[in-house]
Amino acid sequence: MNTKEIKKTEEEYFINTFSRQPIVLDKGHGATVYDKDGNKYTDFFAGIAVNNLGHTHPKVVEAIKTQSEKLIHISNIYYNEPNVILGKKLVDLTCLDKIFFSNSGAEANEGAIKLAIKYTGKTEIIAMKNSFHGRTIATLTATGQDAYKKDYLENLPHGFKHAEFGDIESIKNQITDETAAIMIEPIQGEGGVNIPSKEFYKQLNKLCEEKEILLILDEVQTGFGRCGSMFAYEIFGIKPDIMTLAKAMGGGMPIGAILASDKVASAFSPGDHGTTFGGGPFVSAVANAAIDAIIEENLVNESKEKGEYFKDKLLKLKDKHSKIKEVRGMGLMIGIELKEPCSALVNKLREKGFLVNCTAGSVLRFLPPLVISKKEIDALIKVLNGVLE
Ligand SMILES: *Cc1c(COP(=O)(O)O)cnc(C)c1O
Secondary structure, rough: OOHHHHHHHHHHHOOOOOOOOOOOOOEEEEOOOEEOOEEEEEEEEEEHHOOOOOOOHHHHHHHHHHHHHHOOOOOOOOOOHHHHHHHHHHHOOOOEEEEEOOOOHHHHHHHHHHHHHHHHOEEEEEEEOOOOOOOOOHHHHHHHHHHHHHHHHOOOOOOOEEOOOOOHHHHHHHHHOOOOEEEEEOOOOOOOEOOOOHHHHHHHHHHHHHHHHHEEOOOOOOOOOOOOOOHHHHHOOOOOOOOOOOOOHHHOOOEEEEEEEEHHOOOOOOOOOOOOOOOHHHHHHHHHHHHHHHHOOOHHHHHHHHHHHHHHHHHHHHHHEEEEEEEEOOOOEEEEOOOOOOOOHHHHHHHHEEEEEEEOOOOOEEOOOOOOOOOHHHHHHHHHHHHHH
16 A cells, blocks of 8 residues: 555544544664655654664564564463563562553553552542543543543543642642542653652652552653653652553553552452453563663663753754743653644654654654664754744
8 A cells, every 4th residue: 555545544444533644654773764655754752752762673673573483472371481570670670569561551550540449448549630641431530631531521430639730739638538549640741741840759758658648650651761760750759659651661562560569569469450461471572672672772871861962952942942932851751842832843843854742732742762863863953943943
């Protein structure tokens, strides 16, 4: 099929849920992707913060080849070695003690909510305004953006409340005797790359401890080096009781996880939660390779260093262009808030060979692979400077 036929067929056969960019991506390597018509793009979106290793990373490809010839799926009725290795790896990498594997971020958050309710025996979760936690019914309810849930309001589960992100008083005001957990992204991604202060997280740790409320940290987007540390909780000194991961974890494979402290994890016994696909040998082997590659190639430091370089250049653009309201970011999770909607800019940049994203209406969001080069960053800055004029 050619580009036109692909687009037409999709339109005819698919449920209309995505407003897709009008290109068909066909192949890629590192931060470079090509469409069906042979046009070349530098990818500053990385499949929504999934391709931290870039496209078709050799270690990921090798693991796919090796494991796919050995064993792909067995269910959780049996043990599999790649999954046990992955579970130990993630527990050793984080501040938490126990793990459960899911297939996506939303599913990890669903499980986290169940675990918090089961452990505390309470009924309320306080999430943040402008947050994003997924598209399933419960995670949609936790999500603090009306646009995603306005058509389902009558059917959403009870027990979810929303406080102002970064505002400890607003959270305090929502706490009742029934509060099981506070659910929060360290940095809000879909909400517009919103970054609270370290002081806020210090107060939040204290509040949760005092009130014996669990802290569910959604690191689905911020994890695996994205923000310049392996996990964003390290930057802010956040002490989660439960943490969720997905996106970059599998090097492109659909896999997620719930991590919890020993104490909290002990609330689940066999039968309380489960999954058919979660933690299968294939996705686990690929995730092992992806995480090892992030560590071996020192990509966490690369993210921090190149993120600062990138942000610096964007701040210089801000001095030149009055359209830019603010530049904010950590590591290679960077947003520039414009004084106008940013979708036209996304189209212009794509036409000039750069894939970027617009979120929260007016925030141009950059989530490049951590393997992006400074040369590629320079090239984007040059083009962005041009299109802003
Ligand atoms: C993407 C995202 C999710 C949902 O993950 P899916 O894999 O799409 O279900 C949840 N939380 C955050 C912070 C995300 O960025």
